[in-house]
Every structure is written in C-alpha cells, then in structure tokens.
Amino acid sequence: MSKRQSNLLSFFTKKASHSATKQARIEAQEGRGDITEAGVGECEANQANQATGSGQEPTTSRGEQPEEAPGVLDVEYNNEEGELNRNESDSEPSSEGCPTIWTTAQFKAKQTFYPWLVMQKSGLGCSTCKAVGTLGPEKTGGMKLAKEWVSCLITSSANDITKQQRALRKKVFEHARTRSHLAAKNILEKAKEDTMVQAIVSAQSEQIATTSRIFRTAYKEAKRNRPAHGFESEIDCQELNGLDMGRVLHSNVACANIQKHISEEMKRKLFDRVVECEPKLSLLLDESTSLNKKSTLIIYIRTQLPDMDKPSNLFTELVELDDLSAEGIVRNLISALERVHLTKEFLCKTLIGLACDGASVMLGRRSGVASRLQALFPHITVWHCSAHRLELAVNDVVKEMGAVNHFKMLMDKLYSLYNTSNKNRMELRECACSVDVQLCKIGRILDTRWVASSFRTVEAVWNNYPALHRHFKAASEDPSRDSITKQTYNGLALRLSSRAFVNNLVRVFEAMAERPGRFSDLSKKGIESNSFQGVTLTEGKASDKSLNMKQFFQSVAKNLEQRLLSHGGRLPDKSGYDQFIEKLKVLYPQYWPEDTDVLYGQTEVESLCLRFNIDCPRAVIRAHREYVESGGKDVRNELKELFTAVNTIPTSSAECERGFSQMNLICTPNRSSLHTTTISDLLFLNIVGPPLTKFNPVPYVRSWVAKGHRTATESRSKVRSREENEEAHLAAVWDILNN
Known part of the structure; x- marks a missing residue:
C-alpha cells in the first residue's frame, strides 16, 4: 500500500x-x-x-x-x-x-x-x-x-x-x-437600522429645527465667500434678534465642518443621479495656479439630466496636481472622477467630449492629456476652446495689420503709464474731477485675454478721453518736468487728439460692443465738427492711420477658420473635424438640400450614433427619416437622444475660467492657507448649490444627525464661552452712545 x-x-x-x-x-x-x-x-x-x-x-x-x-x-x-x-x-x-x-x-x-x-x-x-x-x-x-x-x-x-x-x-x-x-437577515437588519434612525430623528424635530438655523447660517457664509472665523458673530447677531440658535455648533470649526458636510452630501446626491440616469457627458478642463501657490486642475462636466431642458456645465472637483505632466494630470483626473462614482466603466459608456485650452500639455498630439484620454475612452470628441482660438486669431491680425498694431501700442502705453505710477494716477484723478468724469481702470487690449477685457479697456479710454487729454496737456506744460518727459506727454496728447485715433477708437468700440451703431453717429458728428468730447481734433502724426475694418474682419475670419476646426497648432490637419461638421448638417433643416430622398442622412446618422455610443441606431435612423419627412418639426424621443449628445459637446472652456475667478474670491490673500479640498467644497456650494432662499437644510441636518454628530441643542456638551471684549475700558463711552 x-x-x-x-x-x-x-x-x-x-x-x-x-x-x-x-x-x-x-x-x-x-x-x-x-x-x-x-x-x-x-x-x-x-x-x-x-x-x-x-x-x-x-x-x-x-x-x-x-x-x-x-x-x-x-x-x-x-x-x-x-x-x-x-x-x-x-x-x-x-x-x-x-x-x-x-x-x-x-x-x-x-x-x-x-x-x-x-x-x-x-x-x-x-x-x-x-x-x-x-x-x-x-x-x-x-x-x-x-x-x-x-x-x-x-x-x-x-x-x-x-x-x-x-x-x-x-x-x-x-x-x-x-x-x-x-x-435576507442582513437586509432586515439594515431596514431596522434605518427605521431606528428615522425614529430617533423624528423624536428630535425641535432639535432639527434649531440645528437647521445653524446650517442655514453656515451656508450663507459659504455663499458670500466669508471666512469661518466670523461665524460666532453671526450666531450672536441672530440670538440678539430673538432666534433660538441652540447651545453648541457655534464655533468656526463647526462652521467649516457643516459646510464640508453640506457640500459632500450635495455632491453625492447629484452624481448618484448622474450614475443612475447614465446621460452622455463631456469634460471641461483647465489648469491654473491658485493664490496659495499650488497648481490645480479644475474639472467640469457638461451633461443633461432628465429634468433639464438643455445641457449644463456642472462644477465637479478642484484637484491639486502633484505632477504637472500629462500622465500626472490624467491620473489625478481619473482619481477625482472615481471619487464621485464616475468609474472608468461608466465613462466608457457615457463620455463623448472634451474641451480645454491649447496648452501643449493638454493638446499635445503624441502624449497630451487629450491623446491619453482618447486612448482610454475612444468615443471622445476633443475640442480646442473657441474663446481661446478667437483671441489667438485676433493676435494674428494684430501682427498682420500695421494700423491695428499702432493702435494697440498706444493703448499699451496708456496702460503702462498709469499702472506703474501712483503720481500719474493721482494727477489723472484730479483732471477727471475737473471735467466731471468718472474714471475707469485702463487695462491691456488685444492680447491673450478675453475679448471682454479688451472691450473694458476701450470703454475706459472712451470714458476717460477728456481727462486723459487734459492730463497730457498739463504734463507737457509742467515746468517741474524735464524736457524729454514734456515732449513725451506732448506727443501723447497729439496722438490722442488725432482724427485717426478717434476714428479707430470708435470702430474698435463698435466691433466689440453687443449693440453696435449708437457710438458711430457721435464720433461722426464730432469728426465733422472738428471736436470730440470737448477736445479739438488734429491731423496727428503721419503714422496715425485709420483702420480698414473690412480688411480687419476678413483677416479675423481667415485666421479663425484656420484655427477653429482643428486639433492644435498653427495650420494643423482638420479633415476629421470637417467630416464631423458635414455629418452634423443632416440634423439641421437649414443645411438640407431642396430635394431629399428616402435614404438622406442615413449613413451620417449611423456614423454619429457610433461616434456617440448610442444604442439602437436603426431606431434613430427611422426617427430621422420621419424628422426629414415632417420638415424638421416631428422630433421623436430616439432622435432627441442624438440631439442631446450633439449639444453636450462643449465648444468652450470659459466656464473653467469663471470657476478660477470664483476660486480667487474664496482663496484671498487672507485665506491663502486653505486646503485645496476645502476650496473645492466651497466652490461646489457657490457654483452648483441653490440660492439661499431656495436652500432646504433639513435633509442635511438629518444626515448630520444620522452620522452621529451633535445637534445644536445637545445638553451634554459645553456651552460656547464668550470672551470679554478687549476694549472693555470703553464701556462708559458705549453707555453714552447707546443712550
């Protein structure tokens, strides 16, 4: 054996x-x-x-x-x-x-x-x-x-x-x-726990009402971008107004914890709804440095939930970047999305678009963020921000047209003159008061900023025009200045009063205004009468030439066309985008031919369904056929899904810039030590959270209590101690003022 x-x-x-x-x-x-x-x-x-x-x-x-x-x-x-x-x-x-x-x-x-x-x-x-x-x-x-x-x-x-x-x-x-x-035993135990929590919370209705006032106050502080150290004063003010604010949860630490809890619960509810509905979504990305000297990545998603009329941009997360390479950005991006339950499997089915600026780390052809994301999620359509491309196209025009370049140089001279010297600003303020003009800050124009910033600069020069000319004339005749400085101011006054400059100022102003036309008549009358806003006009220098607006707009259109439907670079291959635009035209009646056959748009619709990962393309094709036969009036639900996917593709990342502006309102120089996660929570409350009048704190109080936190009326906790005022020696003065 x-x-x-x-x-x-x-x-x-x-x-x-x-x-x-x-x-x-x-x-x-x-x-x-x-x-x-x-x-x-x-x-x-x-x-x-x-x-x-x-x-x-x-x-x-x-x-x-x-x-x-x-x-x-x-x-x-x-x-x-x-x-x-x-x-x-x-x-x-x-x-x-x-x-x-x-x-x-x-x-x-x-x-x-x-x-x-x-x-x-x-x-x-x-x-x-x-x-x-x-x-x-x-x-x-x-x-x-x-x-x-x-x-x-x-x-x-x-x-x-x-x-x-x-x-x-x-x-x-x-x-x-x-x-x-x-x-089955586990299911019953969970049900008993939930029932027990509800019973406990129901028995604390009065405590919840008092705690809700604390939560509403903390939410108001977050919406106003106020620091948490003023929370105790807000509580004291409301108690003096006769409200019961409880015994505890009055400190700045409690305020920060409440704001964090509300933000996390809101984010959980929102993205649980997104995961449940599985709508098509796109990403908006941008990278910047905050005031606390940390490199951050701001993330938005663009999607349309069932209760929404159109796609909206929703702030998702502000991520601190420990690695500024494309690989590090993608790694931090995926981790941030997984924290809100947007897993890779979910994104493979729903992610269809990406919008970002033209930085090489973002749109690098070989190893940029967009290329790496396309390798992970093949249904992505990458779009270079249209607002950035417009600024780049205008910058190309400035280099091509000499008259525009001379106008920009004069505006930059005005900016540097008053931005670097307090003395010049004070003298300009005195000149503005003498001519009863309200000063506006002069910035740069036609650089790599938004068009709105250029418009504000032109508008400031328009409003400050008489004060500027008065200051230049006074400085050119000031005996305390040296001859070179006086000649500089005399030359600026001569160029400012030239007909060519006034004409260019009005044309640029009209080109950037939302409702052009109302300023042209004023300038035309002033030029004909040889006077503009009380300033006598001159011929100026030989280099002062009027802008050819037709040439300007033709050059902008040409450069914009070269940059708009492209992946990146000066003159890249944009054939893929041209084909994409041609396919989209079958969805809009204004691009249809006069005689359409039965099979019109079938191939394009099928290709779009494949590109956007839409199920049942045959049903979408049948819906499109009925849509064409009705002349673009009958839109069935199957075709609405395709329209929603098309509208979900972002064409601009301007929303990210607005998010950074809001971040700078939160992370001020006095609050520069805030953690990135705290800034992200406050950003979500400010951007996505409802206004104060529509905020319901009760669900968040219930979840707060269910997690084992204290209510505002907790009797087993110490009452907040109120410190004596350091200026108590002025009590006698206060008694006089209060009587």
Whole structure:
C-alpha cells in the first residue's frame, strides 16, 4: 500500500471513530437525562400514543423510555452552540403551531436558537426569508431564496420519528448557514437600522429645527465667500434678534465642518443621479495656479439630466496636481472622477467630449492629456476652446495689420503709464474731477485675454478721453518736468487728439460692443465738427492711420477658420473635424438640400450614433427619416437622444475660467492657507448649490444627525464661552452712545 493510500485510510478510520464517539456520547446523555417521573398520568400516556401512532400505552420507568417519544424529552446536539440542548416537555400536547413530532415546549425551545423558525400546516418555514421575499440588489451568483422555506413547506418523508427529527434538525441547521438566508437577515437588519434612525430623528424635530438655523447660517457664509472665523458673530447677531440658535455648533470649526458636510452630501446626491440616469457627458478642463501657490486642475462636466431642458456645465472637483505632466494630470483626473462614482466603466459608456485650452500639455498630439484620454475612452470628441482660438486669431491680425498694431501700442502705453505710477494716477484723478468724469481702470487690449477685457479697456479710454487729454496737456506744460518727459506727454496728447485715433477708437468700440451703431453717429458728428468730447481734433502724426475694418474682419475670419476646426497648432490637419461638421448638417433643416430622398442622412446618422455610443441606431435612423419627412418639426424621443449628445459637446472652456475667478474670491490673500479640498467644497456650494432662499437644510441636518454628530441643542456638551471684549475700558463711552 502506498503512503498516500495509507494516509487516506488513516483519515477515514479516525473520522469513523470520531463519529462513533459522538453518537455514543449523545446516547449516554439521553440515557441519563431523558427520564420521566414514575406514575405519569393518563394525559401524558395518551400524548405519547398520539405522537408515536401506537395504540398501546408506553411503559415508562426510571431509567428507560420509548425511543424519541416527544412527550418525554427531546435531546438535540446543537453544533452551532457546541453543547447539548435538553428541552423538557410539559403536559401540553402537540398542536397545529408546531410539528406533530415535537411538543409545544420543544418547538419553542428550538425557536430560542432559531428565532426565524415558524410552522404552518405541519410544515416548517423561515420568517426572515418570508419577510424579505426577494434579495433584490443583494442577489449575486445565482443566489435566491428557497421557495419551500418562504412558503413553510419543509417536511420530512421518513416513517420513523427519530429519522424525521434528525432530518428536520439537519435542514434547519443547514438553512441557517446558507448565503441566501444570511443575505435576507442582513437586509432586515439594515431596514431596522434605518427605521431606528428615522425614529430617533423624528423624536428630535425641535432639535432639527434649531440645528437647521445653524446650517442655514453656515451656508450663507459659504455663499458670500466669508471666512469661518466670523461665524460666532453671526450666531450672536441672530440670538440678539430673538432666534433660538441652540447651545453648541457655534464655533468656526463647526462652521467649516457643516459646510464640508453640506457640500459632500450635495455632491453625492447629484452624481448618484448622474450614475443612475447614465446621460452622455463631456469634460471641461483647465489648469491654473491658485493664490496659495499650488497648481490645480479644475474639472467640469457638461451633461443633461432628465429634468433639464438643455445641457449644463456642472462644477465637479478642484484637484491639486502633484505632477504637472500629462500622465500626472490624467491620473489625478481619473482619481477625482472615481471619487464621485464616475468609474472608468461608466465613462466608457457615457463620455463623448472634451474641451480645454491649447496648452501643449493638454493638446499635445503624441502624449497630451487629450491623446491619453482618447486612448482610454475612444468615443471622445476633443475640442480646442473657441474663446481661446478667437483671441489667438485676433493676435494674428494684430501682427498682420500695421494700423491695428499702432493702435494697440498706444493703448499699451496708456496702460503702462498709469499702472506703474501712483503720481500719474493721482494727477489723472484730479483732471477727471475737473471735467466731471468718472474714471475707469485702463487695462491691456488685444492680447491673450478675453475679448471682454479688451472691450473694458476701450470703454475706459472712451470714458476717460477728456481727462486723459487734459492730463497730457498739463504734463507737457509742467515746468517741474524735464524736457524729454514734456515732449513725451506732448506727443501723447497729439496722438490722442488725432482724427485717426478717434476714428479707430470708435470702430474698435463698435466691433466689440453687443449693440453696435449708437457710438458711430457721435464720433461722426464730432469728426465733422472738428471736436470730440470737448477736445479739438488734429491731423496727428503721419503714422496715425485709420483702420480698414473690412480688411480687419476678413483677416479675423481667415485666421479663425484656420484655427477653429482643428486639433492644435498653427495650420494643423482638420479633415476629421470637417467630416464631423458635414455629418452634423443632416440634423439641421437649414443645411438640407431642396430635394431629399428616402435614404438622406442615413449613413451620417449611423456614423454619429457610433461616434456617440448610442444604442439602437436603426431606431434613430427611422426617427430621422420621419424628422426629414415632417420638415424638421416631428422630433421623436430616439432622435432627441442624438440631439442631446450633439449639444453636450462643449465648444468652450470659459466656464473653467469663471470657476478660477470664483476660486480667487474664496482663496484671498487672507485665506491663502486653505486646503485645496476645502476650496473645492466651497466652490461646489457657490457654483452648483441653490440660492439661499431656495436652500432646504433639513435633509442635511438629518444626515448630520444620522452620522452621529451633535445637534445644536445637545445638553451634554459645553456651552460656547464668550470672551470679554478687549476694549472693555470703553464701556462708559458705549453707555453714552447707546443712550
């Protein structure tokens, strides 16, 4: 015999010996403990006869008894408890509420170890499985509740009572350890916990009302970009107004924790809704440095939820970048999205667009952020921000047209003149007061800033025009200045009063204004009368030339066309974008040909469905056919999904710039030590959170209490100590002022 066979034989021998020893121990316990008193009455004898089915009366004496007679003593070895369970019978016979092989006392004894054990019509069942009914989300790997246990149909087909008891004990023991029963038990426990939380919260309605005032005050401080150290003063003010603000949660730390809790709960609700609906979404990204000298990445998603009329840009996260390479940005981006439950699997189905600026780390063709994201999510359409491209196109025009360049140089001279010298600003302010003009700050123009900043600069020069000319003339005649400085101011006054400059100023102003036309008449009348805003106009210098606006706009259009539908660079390949735009034209009636056949747009719609990962493209094609036949009036739901996906593609990342502007309002020089996560929470409250008048703090108070935090009326906590005012020596003065 081999060694392996020998070991196997030894194992089975020991197992058989162990089983025999265990059975002998059980029988010994039965022989010693399962004894009834002598002289058992007639009722007990009838009970034993009924249970065993025998017409003869059992003989009982001290030390012996009928085998497994339920009227005597039922011994069960409970493996779960590791000890023998003796359930002595009482005089009650077996009834309909328990099996006929057990008495009522015996069945109740079993229920002490298995509280879920129930009996209906001579069949065992499980109250836990019956209460749950179905496992729902807990159902995994083919796991389900047994119908027999739910419907109380567990019985034994054995003829002998001993075998019936043994079979039922085994079924009960095994059911208690099944995965389905444990999952049902877990579901009931969770339901009891939620019910308990609701009961506790309901009993604290007055506490919740008081705590809601604290939460609303903290939310107001966040919406106003106020620091948390002024929270105690806000509480004191409301208490002086007669409101009950509780005893605790009055400190600046409590304010910061409440704001963080509200932000996290809002973010959880929003993105749980996004994950539930699975709408198509796009990303808006931009990188910047905050006032605390940390490189950050701001993330927006553009999506349309079922209750929204059109796609909206939603702030998602502000992430601190520990690695400024494309690989590091992508890693931090994926981690931030996973924190709000937007996993890679979810993004593979829903992510269709990306918008960012033209930085090389973002749009690098080989290893930029866009290229890496396209490798992970192939349905992405990358779009270089249109606002940035417009600024780059205008910058190209400035380099091409000399007249525009001269106008920009003069505006930059005005900016540097008053931005670097407090003396010049004070003199300009005096000149403005003398001519009754309200000063506006002069900035730069036609650089890599937004068009709105250039418009504000031109508008400031327009409004400050008489004050500027007066200051230049006064400085050119000031005897305290040297001759070179006086000549510089005299040249500026001459250029400012030239007809060409006034004409260019008005044309640029009109080109950037939302409602052009109203300034042209004023300038035209002034030039004809040789006077503009009280300043006599001159011919100026030979280099002062009027702008050719037709050439200017043609050059802007040309440069913008070269840059608009491209991936990046000066003159890149944009054939892919041209094809994309051509496919989109089949969705808009203004681009349709006069005679459209039945199959018009079928190939394009199918390609768009594949690009945007839309299911059932055949249904979308049929909806588009009806859309074309109705002349663009009948839009079915299948086609609306395609329209929503197209509108979800972002064309500008300007929303990210607005987010950075809001970040600078939060992270001021006095609050430059704020953590990036704190800034992100406050940004979410400011950008996405509802206005104060529509904010309901009760759900957030309930979740706050459910997490084990204190309410404002907590009596076991110390009351906030109010420090004495450091200027108490002025109490006598305050008494005078208060009377």
